Amino acid sequence: MAALDVGGTTVKAALLDGALNVLATRRERTARGADGSALAEQVASVVAALAADAGSAAPDAVGVVVPGIVDEQARVARFSANLDWRDVPFGELLERRLGRPVAFGHDVRAGGLAEFRTGAGQGCRDAAFVAVGTGIAAALQLDGRIYPGHGLAGEIGHIDVGHSGRCGCGAIGCLEAIASASAIARRYTERTGRPADGARPVVDAAREGDDVAQTVLSEALEALAHGLRTLLTLLAPEAIVLGGGLFTATEYVLGPIRERLGSALTFQRMPDLRVAKLGDEAGRFGAGLLALDALRRRDS
């Protein structure tokens, strides 16, 4: 099958076999257009190119994931700021274009699905995948199934963790306004005048003893611990899988979160904190799993 992770700038595509081994990959700039037809054309041509690359027949199913608010059941993108989409029934549109089964999903939930089934979240019926990037969002696996909440669930980046900064969404105190990779970089730059490309340079500076970097990072980790405490108090997952470039500095970042979380819990169960295994591939891999599930449903 073919699996595509469509972002606002890049389409990451792969051809996978039934055991999800990668047979070919492609990367292209995302074709824009408010009605989704340009992207559907692009997906069709990328899928054909992948099959040609691998010297194989057209794939039997295609999985596509996008950011924003996606109603997986209806296969409609309700809203995607990155793609400039509103109520685009992309699943149906693409299935008509391709004439074969299409699964359409949400990038973070698909990434979570991949981590839960084949990555760091394996072996848990109840688990959360928290992706810390430009924003912060979570995929929730509850009782063994991904919980979509009509595409609206998992917005942990917008729970109020008690700071005074304004978020891009308009509210005050949102987790992602202090702890996303972009927020960490922005807050470091605001205080030092030095640009930072994401959270990693700030983590590196903190490790080398930069006071401002340490403060900015410490505030971010404190806020993350606050957000995770809220999540686990409501949902009691067995494991929380943390994804994003921030966590490549595993223990330097995970240690303080674990410590702060541990000291903030009273009766709650401490979940297993794990770092994501699939990195940037999670979304594409999840798209493949969705396509596989769509095939199984058709054949059952």
Add this chain to the structure above:
Amino acid sequence: MAALDVGGTTVKAALLDGALNVLATRRERTARGADGSALAEQVASVVAALAADAGSAAPDAVGVVVPGIVDEQARVARFSANLDWRDVPFGELLERRLGRPVAFGHDVRAGGLAEFRTGAGQGCRDAAFVAVGTGIAAALQLDGRIYPGHGLAGEIGHIDVGHSGRCGCGAIGCLEAIASASAIARRYTERTGRPADGARPVVDAAREGDDVAQTVLSEALEALAHGLRTLLTLLAPEAIVLGGGLFTATEYVLGPIRERLGSALTFQRMPDLRVAKLGDEAGRFGAGLLALDALRRRDS
């Protein structure tokens, strides 16, 4: 079937027919004992008495719900402060004693089940039932099923809503330390020296213009709105059902919550806020539904 809502002080029992009509009721002081055998004896005698009251045969199944941390699947009460229980396999124990199917559940989740199936929460796949009493806890219906989280989910009373008071659990800032019925009464008494039996007298005083009562209530409703905002940002329920004596003053209490919540949302969907319909009967009614489900599972 027989349905029993077992609290720390009172057992509320009813005999129900297959359509959940009440045929007889009983109320007794809870029989205490750390191993659960005293309660099992009591349940057996109450069930026999109910059948005699109604002039009917012994019920074909029994549902029992208790407070605390209950693992419904294992039918074990992991912890219940009110009953002084730790790891009591009450479901199995009672089934052996009675020789007929026993469902064993959690009082708030069973109350939520009852509200979702037959009360104020009908018609929603995704909904939350928030019970405001001595503490504050939630039952979560996600994708049409109650989510138990191994008995640990739904502890909305212990999310941090950003005040400086200490909760009974040991943490600072917990929702229930400022917004539970007991907290409202306690905070009113602390500031006025006047005793209050629960939240209702404080609501009544606030309506009559008592400044302190208005402040205490306003702080509680602000905190509740904060807690509900967090819940809906993570789970996006279609409806939130609010239960507890506080909400008998429906619009006086619901109006401010709706207003504060509305002004705190940005992209999130405003859920339908509803007042619980089943009142004190919710737990017992939920126990009946659990018993009915147990029978259906056995017969299917």
